Every structure is written in C-alpha cells, then in structure tokens.
Amino acid sequence: MTTNASKLAGLACRLKEAGLARVNISLHSLKPDKFKEITGSSKIEEVEAGIREALRCGLTPVKLNMVVMKGVNHEEIEDLIEFSSETGAVLQLIEFQELENGVEYYDKLHYDLVPVEEMLAERSERIVEREMHRRKIYYLRNGAQVEVVRPMHNSTFCKYCTRLRVTSDGKLKACLMREDNHVPFVSLMRSGASHEEVVAAFKEAVRRREPYWKD
Numbered sequence: 001m002t003t004n005a006s007k008l009a010g011l012a013c014r015l016k017e018a019g020l021a022r023v024n025i026s027l028h029s030l031k032p033d034k035f036k037e038i039t040g041s042s043k044i045e046e047v048e049a050g051i052r053e054a055l056r057c058g059l060t061p062v063k064l065n066m067v068v069m070k071g072v073n074h075e076e077i078e079d080l081i082e083f084s085s086e087t088g089a090v091l092q093l094i095e096f097q098e099l100e101n102g103v104e105y106y107d108k109l110h111y112d113l114v115p116v117e118e119m120l121a122e123r124s125e126r127i128v129e130r131e132m133h134r135r136k137i138y139y140l141r142n143g144a145q146v147e148v149v150r151p152m153h154n155s156t157f158c159k160y161c162t163r164l165r166v167t168s169d170g171k172l173k174a175c176l177m178r179e180d181n182h183v184p185f186v187s188l189m190r191s192g193a194s195h196e197e198v199v200a201a202f203k204e205a206v207r208r209r210e211p212y213w214k215d
Contacts, residue, residue, distance in 0.1 A: 006043045008050030013057040027064045029073045062089040070111040085144035094149040134160050172205035181208040
C-alpha cells in the first residue's frame with residue numbers, strides 16, 4: 001500500500017493483522033515548513049510516528065518515497081539518508097518526471113540524480129541489483145538503504161518492468177509514463193464478461209508494452 005502515513009500510527013498493527021505486507025510512504029521533506037509547502041499539510045509529526053509504527057508492526061520493508069525537486073528539497077537528501085539509517089526504512093530517491101507537469105515545470109524542478117548515485121556508490125559497503133527492475137540498492141556504511149528511481153530514458157528499467165496498474169476509472173495501465181494505451185478492465189467485469197474475455201484484456205495490456213513486450 002502507498003500512503004501519506006498521516007493516520008498510520010493508529011492503524012499499522014491492525015493493517016498487518018488484516019494481511020497487509022508492507023507500505024510505501026510519501027516523504028518529500030523532514031522540515032515542517034517545507035513539508036507543508038509540498039503537501040499542504042502540517043502533519044509531519046504524525047507521518048514520522050506512522051513510519052516508526054509501521055516498522056514496529058512489521059510492515060517491512062517500509063519504503064520512503066522522496067521525489068527530489070531542484071530548489072525545493074534536493075538539499076535534504078542527506079537528511080533523508082540519515083533518517084533511513086536511524087529508522088531502518090528504505091529511502092527511494094525518485095527523479096522528477098515531466099508527465100503532465102509540462103516542460104516548464106520539468107526544467108524548473110528536475111534534479112539530476114546521476115551524481116547522487118555516484119556519491120552513494122562511493123559510500124556503500126554493498127550494492128545489490130534488484131531482479132525486477134534491475135535497480136540498484138545501495139547499502140551505506142552508516143546503515144542506510146537507498147534506491148534511486150530513474151525510469152525516464154532508462155531502457156533497462158523498461159525492459160524488466162512487468163507491472164500492470166488499474167487506473168481510478170478502471171482501466172489497465174501498462175506503462176507508468178503513458179496515458180494513451182489503457183485497456184478497459186473494470187467495465188468488462190461489471191458487464192459480466194467471461195473469464196476468457198478478462199484474460200484477453202490482460203494480454204492486450206501486456207501487448208501494448210513498447211518496445212519490449214509488443215508482439
């Protein structure tokens with residue numbers, strides 16, 4: 001589950017007991033004023049409490065998603081690395097993407113994470129490449145665990161991606177970066193489609209992966 005963790009402190013153990021395995025938590029800043037600027041909320045204390053409770057209850061690995069933005073929070077990377085070391089949560093540094101934000105916002109906020117990866121490599125005692133996305137996990141000497149998420153123009157990331165998502169309007173989404181190749185799914189189920197028709201929808205969604213999965 002992906003969450004902002006603002007209410008997680010009171011729910012983490014109950015969610016674990018109900019069968020939830022782990023959580024991804026959005027955490028773009030540890031500074032109260034900057035946190036409010038980014039999220040519109042002043043609940044940084046509640047979020048930190050939720051993170052710690054999720055770890056205590058065993059919703060692991062707890063992953064902290066930090067979208068790195070130039071001039072906004074890029075100077076807090078070290079603070080988040082230290083927080084990872086302190087808590088045992090895994091920090092995911094996510095490259096700012098263009099998506100629907102447009103070129104103007106991309107040029108303003110994009111922060112190159114290549115030098116950050118080089119820094120992490122120098123400070124690591126061990127580097128492991130994840131099988132799913134061939135993404136590296138940096139195990140730093142201070143105990144922190146850091147992943148760098150750079151899907152844009154990353155052919156290795158795309159080649160090994162096998163994920164399908166369901167959009168809020170009930171369509172299968174084969175690529176996080178595209179909005180033009182969705183496949184209707186929930187509407188099929190609601191209309192009484194057969195098992196074969198549902199399977200065919202999944203196959204069509206996979207077929208629309210480009211360039212690596214298309215027939």
